[in-house]
Amino acid sequence: MPIGAIVAIAGCIAGIIPALHVLVSALPVKHPAGILVDQLSAFFLFIILFVSALCALFAARTEKRPVTWFFFNLLVASMALTVCASDTILFLISWETMSLASFVLVIDGGARKASRDAGWIYFVATHIGTAFIIIMFMGLGAFPGANGGFATVALVCALIGFGTKAGMMPFHVWLPEAHPAAPGFVSALMSGVMIKTGIYGLLRAVTLAGGAPEWFGWLLIVAGLVSGVFGVVYALAQHDLKRLLAYHSVENIGIILLGLGTGFVGLSRGNTALAVLGLAGGLFHVLNHAVFKGLLFLGAGAVHHATGTREMDALGGLIKKMPWTAFTFLVGAVAISGLPPLNGFASEFMIYFGSFGVLRGGDMSLAGIAAVSVAGLALIGGLAAACFAKAFGIVFLGEPRTKQDQARPVTEAPPEAVLAMAVLAASCVLIALLAPLGIHLLAGPVSVVFAGGGIDIAQTKAELARAAGAYTGVAGIFALLLIFTALAALLRHVLLRGRRVEHSAVTWDCGYHLPSPRMQYTASSFAQPLVSFFRTVTGTLRAYERPTGYFPGLSRFSTRTGDLAWDKFFAPVFSAAAAQLGRLRFLQQGGIHLYVFMIMLALVALLIRVFW
Amino acid sequence: MKLELAGTIDVLIAFLLAPLLPGIINRVKAVCGGRRGQPLLQCYHDVIKLLKKGAVYSRTTSHVLRAGAVIAPAAMVAALLLLPVPGRRAVMSFTGDVVLWAYLLGVARFFTMAAALDTGSSFEGMGASREAFFSALCEPVLLLVLLLMGMHSSGGPVAALVAVALIIVLLSENSRIPFDDPNTHLELTMIHEVMVLDHGGPDFGFITYAAALKLWMYGMLFSAAAVLPVFRPEGWLPQTGVFLASMVVFAVIVGMVESLMARLRLTRVPQAILAGGALCVLAIAFALR
Numbered sequence: 011m012p013i014g015a016i017v018a019i020a021g022c023i024a025g026i027i028p029a030l031h032v033l034v035s036a037l038p039v040k041h042p043a044g045i046l047v048d049q050l051s052a053f054f055l056f057i058i059l060f061v062s063a064l065c066a067l068f069a070a071r072t073e074k075r076p077v078t079w080f081f082f083n084l085l086v087a088s089m090a091l092t093v094c095a096s097d098t099i100l101f102l103i104s105w106e107t108m109s110l111a112s113f114v115l116v117i118d119g120g121a122r123k124a125s126r127d128a129g130w131i132y133f134v135a136t137h138i139g140t141a142f143i144i145i146m147f148m149g150l151g152a153f154p155g156a157n158g159g160f161a162t163v164a165l166v167c168a169l170i171g172f173g174t175k176a177g178m179m180p181f182h183v184w185l186p187e188a189h190p191a192a193p194g195f196v197s198a199l200m201s202g203v204m205i206k207t208g209i210y211g212l213l214r215a216v217t218l219a220g221g222a223p224e225w226f227g228w229l230l231i232v233a234g235l236v237s238g239v240f241g242v243v244y245a246l247a248q249h250d251l252k253r254l255l256a257y258h259s260v261e262n263i264g265i266i267l268l269g270l271g272t273g274f275v276g277l278s279r280g281n282t283a284l285a286v287l288g289l290a291g292g293l294f295h296v297l298n299h300a301v302f303k304g305l306l307f308l309g310a311g312a313v314h315h316a317t318g319t320r321e322m323d324a325l326g327g328l329i330k331k332m333p334w335t336a337f338t339f340l341v342g343a344v345a346i347s348g349l350p351p352l353n354g355f356a357s358e359f360m361i362y363f364g365s366f367g368v369l370r371g372g373d374m375s376l377a378g379i380a381a382v383s384v385a386g387l388a389l390i391g392g393l394a395a396a397c398f399a400k401a402f403g404i405v406f407l408g409e410p411r412t413k414q415d416q417a418r419p420v421t422e423a424p425p426e427a428v429l430a431m432a433v434l435a436a437s438c439v440l441i442a443l444l445a446p447l448g449i450h451l452l453a454g455p456v457s458v459v460f461a462g463g464g465i466d467i468a469q470t471k472a473e474l475a476r477a478a479g480a481y482t483g484v485a486g487i488f489a490l491l492l493i494f495t496a497l498a499a500l501l502r503h504v505l506l507r508g509r510r511v512e513h514s515a516v517t518w519d520c521g522y523h524l525p526s527p528r529m530q531y532t533a534s535s536f537a538q539p540l541v542s543f544f545r546t547v548t549g550t551l552r553a554y555e556r557p558t559g560y561f562p563g564l565s566r567f568s569t570r571t572g573d574l575a576w577d578k579f580f581a582p583v584f585s586a587a588a589a590q591l592g593r594l595r596f597l598q599q600g601g602i603h604l605y606v607f608m609i610m611l612a613l614v615a616l617l618i619r620v621f622w
Numbered sequence: 623m624k625l626e627l628a629g630t631i632d633v634l635i636a637f638l639l640a641p642l643l644p645g646i647i648n649r650v651k652a653v654c655g656g657r658r659g660q661p662l663l664q665c666y667h668d669v670i671k672l673l674k675k676g677a678v679y680s681r682t683t684s685h686v687l688r689a690g691a692v693i694a695p696a697a698m699v700a701a702l703l704l705l706p707v708p709g710r711r712a713v714m715s716f717t718g719d720v721v722l723w724a725y726l727l728g729v730a731r732f733f734t735m736a737a738a739l740d741t742g743s744s745f746e747g748m749g750a751s752r753e754a755f756f757s758a759l760c761e762p763v764l765l766l767v768l769l770l771m772g773m774h775s776s777g778g779p780v781a782a783l784v785a786v787a788l789i790i791v792l793l794s795e796n797s798r799i800p801f802d803d804p805n806t807h808l809e810l811t812m813i814h815e816v817m818v819l820d821h822g823g824p825d826f827g828f829i830t831y832a833a834a835l836k837l838w839m840y841g842m843l844f845s846a847a848a849v850l851p852v853f854r855p856e857g858w859l860p861q862t863g864v865f866l867a868s869m870v871v872f873a874v875i876v877g878m879v880e881s882l883m884a885r886l887r888l889t890r891v892p893q894a895i896l897a898g899g900a901l902c903v904l905a906i907a908f909a910l911r
Contacts, residue, residue, distance in 0.1 A: 326742075329684045340686075340736075349729045350697075350722065363718040369773050374910055377773075381906050384769050385762040385899075391725070392761030395732050396754035403739030403750070409682055480716040483623035487700050487714065487722055491729070494696035495689075498828065502692060505824045509676035517680040517741045518820050531739070531747020539755040543892055 011426075014079020015070040018086060022063035025090065029055040036454055044097025049454030054093040054210045057297055061203045061304045061434075062086040068308050068430035069195040072315060078115065078193070085111040085199065092207050098147050105143070105207075109136040112204060115196045116188045128191035134584075135184035139174030142167045143211065150218050161219050165226050168215035169233070176208030178267060179237040180575035182260045186244075189259070190252035190320065194311010197252060201259045202304035206296050209266055213459050216274070221463050224278035230271030231379070235386045238264025240574075242393040243544045246400070246537045247571035251310045251320045254401055255303065258346060261390060262299040266292045269361045272383050276364070277463050281376060285465060286473040287364030290452040295357035298441060302345040302354060305434035309339035312423040312431070313405060322404045322533035329406040331420040336406040338431040343398035345438040348391040351488030353441035358387055359484060360449075363477055393540070400536045409527035442488055446481040450474050534569055541571070549574060629713035633702050635862075640838035641665035641831065643873050650877025665834055672827030680820055682742040690737030691825035694730040698835040701726040705842045708849045708868075709861045720768040723839075724761070727795070730832065731757055738817035749816035752888070756794055756801065756813070759895045764791045766902035771847055773909055781851035783905035788847050789875070790898035792840040796833070798876055800886040800894070811885075841872045848872075 032039055032052035039047040047055065066082065073079065088111055091104035113136070117129035146167035149160055174181040185205070189197040216222045241260030248254040269292025276284025312335045313328060314320050329336035345352035365380035414420065422428065441448070453474050457467040541550050550571045557565040597608070645662040652659025661667070679687065704723045706712040712719070735753055738746035770784045794801040797814035804815045818829050845868040855861045886894060 327682070329686065344729070344732065347728070347732060348725065349732055350725050351729075355722075355725055359718060359721060362721045366718045366721070366769065366772060369769065377906065377910055381766065381769060384765050388724075388762040388765035389758070391728070392758030395728055396758045399732055399735040399739070399750065399754055403736050403747075407684065407686060407736065407740040408742035479623050480718055483714050483716040483719065484722055486623070487703065487726070490703070491696055491700040491726070494699050495693050498692035498696050499688075502688075502824050502828070505673060506677055509823075511676055512678040514681045515678045517682050517743045519743065520745055520819075527742070529744050530742045531744050531751065536739075536747060536751045536754070539751060539888075540758065543755070 011070045012074060012076070012079055014076060014083060015066045015073075018066035018079070018083050019063050019070075021083070022059040022066070022086070025059045026056060026063075029059060033451055033454060040096075044100040045094050046096035047094050048458050050210070050213065050458040051093045053293065053452075053455040054206065054296075055090055057206065057300045058086065058089045058093065058203050061300050062089075062199060064430040064433055065195040065199045065202075065304065065308070068198070068311070068427045069193070070426045071424040072427070073193065073195065075119070077119075078196075081111045081114045082196065082199070085115065085196075085204070089204060089207055093210050098151065102140075102144065102147070105211075106140065108204065108207065109133075109140065112188075112192075112196075112200055115200075116192045118192060118196075122191075125191040128187040132184045132188040135174055135181070139171045139181070142171030142174070146171060146215060150215075161223075164219055165215070165222065168212055168219075169226075169229065172208040172211040172215065173233065174208070175211070176205050176263045176267075177237075177260045178208075178233055178263055179240055179260060180579060182237070182241070182263075183573060183576045183580055185260060186248075186253050186256040186573065189256035189307075190250055194252075194308060194314060197256075198304045198307035198311065201256060201307055202300040205259060205263065206300060209263070209270075209292075209296055213270070217459060217461065222274040222277070224275055227271045227274030227276075227278060230267045230274060231382065232271075234264045234267030234269075234271055235382070236264070237261065238268060238386060238390040239393070240547055242390055242397055243540070243547055244571065244573065246393065246397045246544075247541045247548045247550055247569075249322055249533055249569075251313065251322050251325075251401065251405060252307070253320075254322075254397065255306050255310055258306075258394070258397070259299075259303060261394065262295065262303065262346070265358065265361075265387065265390060266295050266299070268292070268383055268386060269295060269357075272361065272364060272379060275379055276376070277460065277465065279376060280464075281368065282465055282469050283367050283473050283476075284364045284376060284379075285460065285463075286456055286470050287360055287367070287477060289459060290449070290456050290470075290474060290477075291357055291360030291364065293452055293455055294360055294449070298345070298353040298357045298438075301434055301437045301441065302342045302352075305338060305342040305431055305438070306346065308427070308431050308434070309335050309342060312427055316420045316423065318418070322401065324412045325405045326408045326411040326527065326530065327406070328410075328420065332406075332422045334428045335423055335431065336402075338428075338435040339406065340402055341435040341438050343402045347395040347398050348387075349395060350484075351442055351491050352438045353445075354438075356442045356445045356481070356484070358391065359481075360477060361387060363480055396540060397537070400533055404531075404533040404536065408530050411527055411530060411532065443485050446478045446485050449478055449481060541569075547574060549577070623714060623716040624711065626711040626713055626715065629703070629706065629711060632707045632710065633699075633713060636702055636835065636838050636842075639866075639869075640834040641669060643837050643841060643869070644834060646870065646873035647877040647880065650874050651881050654878065654881035665830070669827045669831050669834075672822075672830065673824050675823040675827075677823035677825060680741055683740050683820070686733075687737045687740040687820070688825065690733040690740075691821060691828045693733040695828045695832040695835070697726045697730040698832045698839070701839060702835065705839055706846070707842065707861060707865045708846045709855045709864075720772065721765070724764055724768065727836065727839075728757075728761070730836075734817055734829070737821070741820040743820065745816050746819055749813050749819075752813045753817060756891055756895065759892055760791050760794050760898075763787060763895060763898045763902060764795070766899065766906070767791060767843075767847075770902065770905050770909065771843075778851070780905045780908045781847065783901045783908070785844070785847045787898040787901040787905070788840075788844060789879075790894060790901075792844065793876070793879065794891070794895060796837050796840060799880040800883045801891055803885050838869075841869045844872045845869060 029052045088104045088107035095101040113133050118125045146164045149164040177185040189201050238261050241257050245254045245257035269288050273285050273288030345354040348354040348358045365384050368376045368380045453470045457470050548571050550569050553568045555566040644665045649659050701723050703713040704719045735750040738750040767788045802813040855864045
């Protein structure tokens with residue numbers, strides 16, 4: 011095992027214990043060097059360390075480059091420092107280290123042009139985000155406790171800056187480029203964990219700004235719905251497995267923002283239940299998304315490693331070659347679709363629970379927000395289930411869609427990788443079943459955000475305790491679902507005992523003979539009805555050469571889905587900026603003496619400014 | 623969370639009577655079409671016969687196909703525990719239980735789609751694709767219907783709008799005309815039936831029975847939406863009587879719709895579902911007034 015992996019795993023395990031201690035005991039840890047680990051930090055710290063350890067374990071056998079391990083460890087450490095920093099400068103330094111370390115991991119050695127381009131987009135996007143974050147800190151620092159105009163500007167800057175890191179639409183454009191380019195275990199880390207530091211930063215910015223006004227809550231709800239619905243619509247249109255997963259990160263950030271938004275609106279409307287359950291649901295989804303998205307990206311990495319391709323339409327039938335990867339991927343797919351009996355449902359249920367509780371309480375002024383979040387979550391859930399039926403079904407089921415390379419047989423991932431995926435899959439089940447016992451732990455992080463907002467920790471705990479009652483029912487049904495499934499399987503086993511069971515028939519082909527694997531449904535054809543329904547958003551381009559003549563030659567069909575935010579906003583803005591900034595090229599002549607001269611001019615100007 | 627053990631009787635009633643609903647629907651269709659029709663108990667005969675058979679599996683399939691056939695009925699039984707007969711309590715009830723109910727149906731659907739893709743057949747892939755499309759659009763409409771049904775404050779117009787939206791959703795979700803036609807002889811035009819083409823023997827028996835339970839549960843929702851706004855029956859016997867009568871009415875309505883309507887063109891289906899969503903939005907506007 012490479013030393014980098016050992017260090018990463020050991021470090022993560024060593025860090026998880028104090029993080030859990032802070033979360034459970036509610037005693038913050040402070041250090042004069044600008045470190046403060048309160049319960050919100052500890053919550054994110056736990057997620058970072060838990061998933062990072064498993065990502066390191068996953069790659070322990072396959073990743074051998076020391077450089078990759080160095081930057082992997084740097085990324086984990088800087089993420090941990092980011093959520094522990096209580097000092098602005100320290101926060102910005104660790105934030106920047108995190109961005110640079112992940113940039114190096116995205117370009118993946120820099121040998122492939124696709125990776126370099128993706129890294130470049132990521133580099134630019136993350137620095138635009140950082141620029142907004144610096145503006146926000148300057149605004150809040152210069153006018154502490156300011157309200158009105160300055161607070162508005164600071165909060166909008168926070169949303170853009172941290173939203174860029176989180177992958178919120180329309181600032182998500184780097185995400186579907188960068189995540190597929192990186193190696194599997196790095197994309198799992200980035201998509202499962204790193205983008206959550208954006209959510210963390212957003213929550214801290216709100217507490218720094220002295221709470222969120224109601225319009226900010228609504229802004230988060232709108233941003234959440236846009237990210238959630240369009241994220242999953244774009245995901246449906248993808249052919250590349252990792253790109254599909256990257257768009258699902260946009261979708262899940264949308265669900266998280268929806269939860270936070272309903273929480274902030276509930277807070278300013280004085281509805282404690284909606285406030286606590288919205289925010290707690292969002293935070294719970296941060297944890298759950300880290301677990302199942304980490305799992306899915308590791309699975310996609312294993313598939314890519316084994317087959318050499320991420321094109322779903324070239325894959326198929328992998329469940330026979332890679333049964334463990336397939337099973338754990340299926341668990342992740344059910345979890346991310348928000349379906350019982352797994353953790354994805356558990357966190358979405360908390361947001362539903364808040365909305366249904368509002369109406370049962372008879373507060374009709376909030377019925378609109380309840381209806382919006384319920385309908386939005388349901389649509390996102392339905393589309394996500396469609397998308398993962400496609401992703402799992404096309405990649406792992408059926409027959410291989412292309413000829414197998416005989417020289418390079420597809421085999422199961424190494425045992426370390428399987429162990430990492432199995433732990434994450436087991437976590438998906440355990441979090442869901444243990445939710446009634448565990449959700450009171452969310453009271454700590456929630457009360458850190460709501461400190462000074464008029465909701466104290468006792469009220470938070472009371473609301474979560476009421477939710478725990480419903481969660482007992484949910485977990486009970488989850489357990490019963492598993493038991494009933496086992497009973498039905500047993501019944502079938504008993505029924506079929508001693509009867510004739512044929513295992514080697516061919517699939518019923520409706521009377522056509524000799525079906526070939528190429529006749530199977532593909533990812534593109536599966537998603538076609540949904541994609542064409544949403545074509546105004548996705549702008550999917552189709553290229554089709556029909557077979558013509560009496561002896562038709564080859565025909566061709568392909569679809570390409572761009573990204574509206576990129577095609578219609580960022581690409582024009584950037585090319586315009588490049589054209590305008592090109593006028594400054596005359597300054598860049600390439601002569602060192604000229605640059606030294608310019609630096610000197612600047613120094614002289616500054617000196618004059620200081621001593622005047 | 624509240625437990626109501628007396629509710630298990632309603633679950634047993636569902637187990638016993640669910641396969642009767644397709645029988646009534648088919649009889650109504652037959653009478654409307656001037657035929658005598660299949661026996662009322664045909665679905666029972668089908669399930670029992672299938673459970674007595676052996677099994678044939680395609681060599682393309684994996685455990686996913688077999689899992690789909692056992693998860694579908696298991697999810698339906700779990701979901702049954704959450705639905706009350708109008709005027710009574712379900713076996714388990716808590717705030718937001720209807721959300722879990724809707725998502726349990728989602729689990730069954732997800733695994734049925736996965737089982738369809740497991741066969742590698744392009745027909746079944748097509749069915750799964752359409753099922754994914756329509757159900758994704760139905761999901762928000764269904765949740766809004768459930769939200770509105772839980773609001774109670776609703777008066778006449780709200781209840782009527784909700785009932786119509788519910789009928790649209792349940793016809794689509796139970797693969798009935800005008801959304802899906804289980805009786806065509808062309809695999810190309812079917813949705814639910816084509817997804818289960820490769821299921822046989824006990825597996826197909828499970829799937830058929832699960833579909834009957836699903837129809838029964840939507841009937842329970844219809845009964846709640848139609849009966850509760852008008853009156854709230856008291857006492858076990860009147861409740862059961864009103865409930866079973868409303869279930870027969872429900873089956874007759876579905877049968878009449880099937881007899882009087884043609885199947886919608888596939889491109890029209892999303893519009894019909896969205897119309898249900900529009901009705902829900904209208905109902906919310908009425909309820910907030």
